[in-house]
Amino acid sequence: MVLGLYNYWIVVLLMMIGFYIVIAHGNLIKKLVGLTIFQTSVFIFYISMGNVENGSAPILAEGLSRYSNPLPHVLILTAIVVGIATTALGLALVVRIKESYGSIEEDEIQIQDQLTEDKT
Amino acid sequence: MIAIAIVRTKDLLAVVMLTGIYGLLSASFFVVLDAVDVAFTEAAVGAGISGLLMLAAITMTGRTEAPKRHKPLLALLVVFVTGGMLIYGTLDMPYFGSFEAPVHQHVAPRYINDSMQEVGVPNIVTSVLASYRAFDTLGEVAVIFTAGIGVLSLLSLPQRRRSYRLDESKKELMHEQHMVVRIVSKTLIPFILLFALYVQFHGDFGPGGGFQAGVIFAAAIILYAMLFGLDTAKRVFNQTLIQLIAAIGLLLYASVGVVSLFSGVNYLDYNVLADDPVAGQHLGILLIELGVGCTVAAVMIIIFFNFVGRRExxxxxxxxxxxxxxxxxxxxxxxxxxxxxxxxxxxxxxxx
Structure with a gap:
């Protein structure tokens, strides 16, 4: 059954939404939000690959034999925290851009850059 | 659904709120998929800290998005072509939850079957994170530390004297208005800190570990800073000290590796840290999780304080x-x- 692949389709859908926000919106904060959604889609992709039918959380205990794959969990666990740290760095850059350009809309920033280039 | 709402909304404040809900939803999704450790992290990060940071950023950058000037047709086309190709690619993927998938054949069986004898920690995620793949985790902690330094260099301001008198009156006004919130949160903070420590040191046996504990610990301190103002919080938590803790956490992690290197085995091989290999593993995991927790908590606090400090x-x-x-x-x-x-x-x- 092709329907058994539905988890990947959810991931692709989320990825498309995130990707769309990143390329179609001019606001830099909105772009960062889009990147976060994109990122989450990758997280869900990894975690859903690690899932096993009738498996349990990967904490060893008596009477359990089937666990879901711990490796994707480890990778994503660290990726989430690294993700927030890099997002914070991105937000910091946006704040500085706002301070020096007075705007966080992509096209307005480009116009200002154009103007300074013309002057020099 | 939430994601689509985020696309449509122009008000950035609403967008940030929606991202919080989105984070919480994906956390519960991870619980359903048996990834409790990941869900823990996502709940603390996605639903808590990330929303806060974005809020702090939009107070500085304005909360409405300019209307679009051009039609997004090209963007839609690109997105749908990429999505279509990816969906075509998934047709060859193993079915959801199937046990025979290639992912489960490679190293995972060894982690599941042998980690109890080799590492002696029931939580496989912790043993993989802190022992089998410790070198990888060291790199990740270094990335977090670097991001903290980056935010510090971008947003930090030279220290200067401020007129406190005006602030005090403002603060008192605020405190009278938010009496209930303040008292309830004040009683909650010690429990949050205690819970963070529990998560930190119980990570070997249940879901938890340095990353989650660090974020929760930072959340408690951020809550304090929100209630009592940044100046009070800065007086309680010395900034230089916190920056020092961030560096010490990473150093602790790296030096554990150096100790095992000097004992004649590979970098970050804990078997030699004690007489018994399993006890050595326990000690090693405890130490590096402590390092991770210190760095993550300190970096999150640094990031938040600098954002708010800039704004004030x-x-x-x-x-x-x-x-x-x-x-x-x-x-x-x-x-x-x-x-x-x-x-x-x-x-x-x-x-x-």
């Missing part, structure tokens, strides 16, 4: 600008403003 400085500058104009610093900022004005005028002319 901006507000102060604005207030001073409106009252008097004799300071050289203010002169500079007004110059900046006038050039900005000129720029916008020019923009308007070009638009015409």
């Amino acid at each position: 400085a901006q507000q102060d500058a604005n207030e001073q600008n409106s009252t008097e104009l004799n300071n050289s610093h203010e002169l500079k900022s007004t110059e900046l403003k006038s050039t900005e004005l000129n720029n916008t005028k020019q923009n308007n002319r070009e638009g015409e």
Whole structure:
């Protein structure tokens, strides 16, 4: 059954939404939000690959034999925290851009850059 | 659904709220998929800290998004082509939850079957994170540390004296207004800190570990800073000390590796740290999780304090600008403003 692949389709859908926000919106904060959604889609992709039918959380205990794959969990666990740290760095850059350009809309920033280039 | 709402909404404040809900939803999704450790992290990060940071950022950058000027047809086309190709690619993927998938054949069986004898920690995620793949985790902690330094260099301001008198009166007003919130949260903070420590040191046996504990610990301190103002929080938690803790966490992690290197085995091989290999593993995992927790908590606090500090400085500058104009610093900022004005005028002319 092709329907058994539905988890990947959810991931692709989320990825498309995130990707769309990143390329179609001019606001830099909105772009960062889009990147976060994109990122989450990758997280869900990894975690859903690690899932096993009738498996349990990967904490060893008596009477359990089937666990879901711990490796994707480890990778994503660290990726989430690294993700927030890099997002914070991105937000910091946006704040500085706002301070020096007075705007966080992509096209307005480009116009200002154009103007300074013309002057020099 | 939430994601689609985020696309449509123009008000950035609502967008941030929606991202919080989105984070919480994906956390519960991870619980359903048996990834409890990941869900823990996502709940603390996605639903808590990330929303806060974005809020702090939009208070500085304005909360509405400009309307789009061009049609997003091309973007839609690109997105749908990529999505279509990816879906075509998934047709060869193993079915959801199937046990025979290639992912489960490679190293995972060894982690599941042998980690109890080799590492002696029931939580496989912790043993993989802190022992089998410790080198990888060291790199990740270094990335977090670097991001903290980056935010510090981008947003930190030179320390200067501020007029406290005005602030005090403002603060008192705020405190009277938010009496209930303040008292309830004040009683909650010790429990949050205690819970963070539990998560930190119980990570070997249940879901938890340095990353989650660090984020929860930072959340408690951020809550304190939100309730009592940044100045009070800065007086309680010395900034230099916190920066030092961030560095010490990473150093602790790396030096555990150096110790095992000097004992004649591979970097970050804990078997030699004690007489018994399993006890050595326990000690090693405990130490590096402590390092991770220190660095993550300190970096999150640094990031938040710098965002809010920047914002308060901006507000102060604005207030001073409106009252008097004799300071050289203010002169500079007004110059900046006038050039900005000129720029916008020019923009308007070009638009015409």
